Amino acid sequence: MYDMKPLEEKWKKYKYKKMRPIYIGVVFLCIIIILLFSVSDFRSINEYVNKFYGIISVKKKIESSELVNKVLLNHALYEIERSDTLEHKNTNILNKSSELLVDIPILDVNDVKITNIQENSVPTKISLDIVETSSISAYEDVEKRFAQSHDIDDALFLAKSYFKLAKYNKAMYWSYEVNKLDNNIEESILVFAQSKVYLGKKNEGLSILESYIGKSNSQKAKLILERIQNDDLH
Amino acid sequence: MKSRYEAAKNVFIDSIDIDDYIELHSSMTAFQQLQHSMEKPLKMILLFGRPGTGKSILLNRIQEKLKHQKEIHYFDTPAASEKEFFQKLFKVLTKKDLPSNTEVNFSSLIDFCKNLRGKREIVILLDEAQMYDAEMMEKIRLLSDTRSVKFVVSLHKTEDEDLIAKEHFKSRIWEVIELKNATKEDQTAYVHKKLLKKNLFEIANSIKAKDMKLIYRFTKGNYRECNKLMFTIFEISEYYDKNEPSKISYAHITQKIIEMAALKLGYINV
Numbered sequence: 485m486y487d488m489k490p491l492e493e494k495w496k497k498y499k500y501k502k503m504r505p506i507y508i509g510v511v512f513l514c515i516i517i518i519l520l521f522s523v524s525d526f527r528s529i530n531e532y533v534n535k536f537y538g539i540i541s542v543k544k545k546i547e548s549s550e551l552v553n554k555v556l557l558n559h560a561l562y563e564i565e566r567s568d569t570l571e572h573k574n575t576n577i578l579n580k581s582s583e584l585l586v587d588i589p590i591l592d593v594n595d596v597k598i599t600n601i602q603e604n605s606v607p608t609k610i611s612l613d614i615v616e617t618s619s620i621s622a623y624e625d626v627e628k629r630f631a632q633s634h635d636i637d638d639a640l641f642l643a644k645s646y647f648k649l650a651k652y653n654k655a656m657y658w659s660y661e662v663n664k665l666d667n668n669i670e671e672s673i674l675v676f677a678q679s680k681v682y683l684g685k686k687n688e689g690l691s692i693l694e695s696y697i698g699k700s701n702s703q704k705a706k707l708i709l710e711r712i713q714n715d716d717l718h
Numbered sequence: 719m720k721s722r723y724e725a726a727k728n729v730f731i732d733s734i735d736i737d738d739y740i741e742l743h744s745s746m747t748a749f750q751q752l753q754h755s756m757e758k759p760l761k762m763i764l765l766f767g768r769p770g771t772g773k774s775i776l777l778n779r780i781q782e783k784l785k786h787q788k789e790i791h792y793f794d795t796p797a798a799s800e801k802e803f804f805q806k807l808f809k810v811l812t813k814k815d816l817p818s819n820t821e822v823n824f825s826s827l828i829d830f831c832k833n834l835r836g837k838r839e840i841v842i843l844l845d846e847a848q849m850y851d852a853e854m855m856e857k858i859r860l861l862s863d864t865r866s867v868k869f870v871v872s873l874h875k876t877e878d879e880d881l882i883a884k885e886h887f888k889s890r891i892w893e894v895i896e897l898k899n900a901t902k903e904d905q906t907a908y909v910h911k912k913l914l915k916k917n918l919f920e921i922a923n924s925i926k927a928k929d930m931k932l933i934y935r936f937t938k939g940n941y942r943e944c945n946k947l948m949f950t951i952f953e954i955s956e957y958y959d960k961n962e963p964s965k966i967s968y969a970h971i972t973q974k975i976i977e978m979a980a981l982k983l984g985y986i987n988v
Contacts, residue, residue, distance in 0.1 A: 488957055495978045497988045 636665045643675045652679035670700065674708060681712050721959040726921045727952035729912050730945040734774040734794070736782045740911045742904050748776055751895050753784070756841060756870070760892040761862035765872040767897030770942025773872045776897070777843040780870075790841040796849035803854065811840065811867070824857060831864035840867050847871040899939035906930045908941065909948060920968075921952075929971045936976075936985040943985075950979035 623642060630638040643658035656679040662672035673696050681689035693709040696702060711717045739745075755763050765773050774794070781792040791810045797803035804822035809815055811830060816822065834840070844850075850858070861867050900908060909930065913922035933951075937943035954975050958966040966972070980986045 488954070488961075491954075491978050491982060494981050494988055495974060498977065498981060498986060499974075501988060 630661075634665065636662055636669070639665065640669060640672055643672055647675045647679060650682070652682045655679045656683075670696075670702060670704070674705060677705075678708065678712075678717065681717060686712065721956040722918075722921065723952040723956035723959055725916060726913060726918050727949055727956060729916050729918065730948040730952070732942055732945045732949075734778050736775075736778050738912070739775055739779050740908050740915075742900070742907055742911075744898070744900060744904050745772055745776065748772070748895060748897055749779060749783075752776065752780055752870070755893045755895065756780075756784075756788075756868065758893070759865075761865065761868060762859065762892055763868075763870045764894045765870060765897065766894055767874075768899065768940065769874050770940040771897040771899055772941050773874075773897055774845050777845055777870065777872055781843055784841075788841055789838060790843065792843040792845070794845050796846050800854055800857075803850075807842070807861075810842070828860060828864060831861055831866045834866035835864060836866075838866060841870065842867060843870045843872070845872045846874070848874045900941060900944075901939060902930065902934045905934050905937070905939050905941075905944055908944065909933070924968065924970050926970050929973075929976060932973060932976050936980045936983075943983075946983055947976075947979055947985070950982050951975055954978055954982075 623645060626638050626642055629635070630642070639658050639661040643655050643662055646652075646658060647655035655675050659672040659676035659679065662669050663676070673692065677689045677692040677696070679689075680686070680692065690709065690712055693705050693712070697705045697709060708717070752763070752765065765776065767773050777792055781790050784790050793806065797806060801821055804824065804827065805816050808822050808827065811827070811834070844858070847855075858869055858871075862869050906927070909925060910922045913919075913925075933944065933947055937947055951971060955966060955971070958975075966975070977986065981988070
């Protein structure tokens with residue numbers, strides 16, 4: 485009978501030797517798997533981080549755009565408020581300046597009746613888009629808008645503007661457009677009369693003013709009449 | 719208490735006992751081939767194969783099978799000397815014992831054999847013939863030339879001796895029968911048939927195909943090596959059965975025990 489203990493020990497050594505390549509293979513395989521997982525995890529972490537930062541940057545962009553919008557909105561609101569204030573002030577000015585009653589004797593329209601401006605409510609809407617500008621294109625824009633809206637304020641603005649620019653034919657034309665819509669607007673009658681004078685039609689200008697003064701007893705019209713008569717209009 | 723593995727162990731004690739002969743496909747083929755060659759008017763037949771391929775048991779088997787039909791004699795172990803060999807041969811041929819202090823005259827023996835031609839046909843099965851020297855083999859050839867004595871020479875085939883043996887016998891041999899190692903299927907059948915022959919059914923059933931695969935790997939289909947390994951396996955099993963039964967499975971032979979046996983026999987090393 486054999487002594488089994490040494491044989492068993494020998495067998496254990498043999499088994500270990502036999503299994504060693506398998507153990508090494510398994511360990512090697514495990515290392516490869518771990519490395520592969522690590523690389524894939526690293527990528528996924530990177531992707532996650534990128535996504536995370538992507539979300540943050542998008543959030544920041546959204547927040548910043550919201551901020552810009554807020555600023556713009558506040559600015560716009562401020563502008564509106566400012567515009568409203570200006571509108572209110574202008575309305576007051578207009579109300580104050582429309583205390584005169586003027587009859588405008590227009591050449592083509594003899595029966596122009598000047599009524600009391602105070603009785604006929606003055607349109608409250610005033611275009612504030614262009615209050616004072618020297619740009620020709622700006623006037624053209626207003627002219628185009630008037631062609632669509634027939635807003636009396638636009639026409640009056642054009643009349644006064646062209647008068648200031650010494651474009652008296654155009655000033656007469658837009659004064660006439662105002663008068664067609666409302667024949668009691670003193671400013672348009674005065675612009676029309678003075679433009680006639682500047683264009684060498686002094687008598688026609690005087691006639692219009694006298695007619696208007698007769699209806700409205702406007703002090704401003706009387707003053708201008710006196711200046712025209714004295715050739716002191718400039 | 720007697721272990722069940724003791725009987726199994728004894729089944730695989732290497733022997734050339736005819737009772738231990740197992741009918742396998744390969745051995746049946748070799749048997750028929752040898753029997754057919756012996757019918758031919760050949761003077762010498764070479765039974766050739768590696769040790770443990772079943773040459774000796776085949777010679778035994780054929781002697782047992784044909785002893786009533788032919789004058790057939792089996793010389794199992796080589797004679798220690800030429801004198802001893804010819805004394806043995808003289809006894810077979812003359813059926814008389816030679817006095818111990820006398821020597822056989824070879825020329826007289828040749829003449830005797832020539833006189834036997836046509837009267838008797840004697841077959842000598844000469845096992846382990848690689849043990850005989852060239853001079854002895856030459857004398858055997860001369861005896862076979864008398865046509866009254868036919869020699870079946872069994873020869874080991876080893877890596878180094880292979881070519882030498884063939885070269886030595888090629889001019890003298892008329893037919894060569896080569897025995898090869900068993901296939902895995904043959905070896906499995908061999909192990910199971912051996913155990914079943916001794917009614918060890920449970921143990922035979924406990925040797926699974928996987929176990930036989932391992933056994934075949936260690937023994938390479940060699941019957942003698944297989945016997946040695948199986949003997950050692952059952953000896954180790956017997957030890958565990960008697961001393962540490964927890965280490966043994968009765969349902970099958972464990973790989974550990976097969977490997978331990980292989981280590982013991984030097985088939986594998988640490």
